[in-house]
Amino acid sequence: MTQETKPPPRRPTASEVPAGKGSALAQLERDPAWQQATMAQRAVLRRIAARRDKRTLERLLREQERAQRSAVQEVDPQAPLHHKLATFARLHPAVTATVLTSLALMAGPRRLMRVGSSVLPTLLPLLTKLRR
Numbered sequence: 036m037t038q039e040t041k042p043p044p045r046r047p048t049a050s051e052v053p054a055g056k057g058s059a060l061a062q063l064e065r066d067p068a069w070q071q072a073t074m075a076q077r078a079v080l081r082r083i084a085a086r087r088d089k090r091t092l093e094r095l096l097r098e099q100e101r102a103q104r105s106a107v108q109e110v111d112p113q114a115p116l117h118h119k120l121a122t123f124a125r126l127h128p129a130v131t132a133t134v135l136t137s138l139a140l141m142a143g144p145r146r147l148m149r150v151g152s153s154v155l156p157t158l159l160p161l162l163t164k165l166r167r
Contacts, residue, residue: 059087121165
């Protein structure tokens with residue numbers, strides 16, 4: 036049985052900043068104050084505009100990845116374990132809640148509090164990374 040591999044998604048480059056308002060540098064150069072700025076001020080303003088464009092691009096990439104993750108309808112067997120678990124939990128929330136509730140009831144409140152207080156600080160950064 037052969038398995039087709041998906042090509043990796045194409046990531047936009049910095050030159051592909053959204054075309055709605057144009058890049059920050061293009062907006063800056065249209066600004067009347069740009070004509071009165073010195074060369075040193077223009078260099079600083081260019082660096083600021085480049086950072087804005089980079090952040091805009093990163094935000095768009097995050098939104099695109101989030102949309103792709105939410106559109107997934109099956110668990111990818113080639114994905115890392117944490118992606119498999121997150122996808123399964125997203126696709127089957129009732130099953131996930133049932134399993135977690137039954138594990139919590141089996142462990143008991145005292146053990147649950149002890150384990151939770153030691154594991155939660157480690158788990159929170161991972162959960163925030165999965166949300167992004």
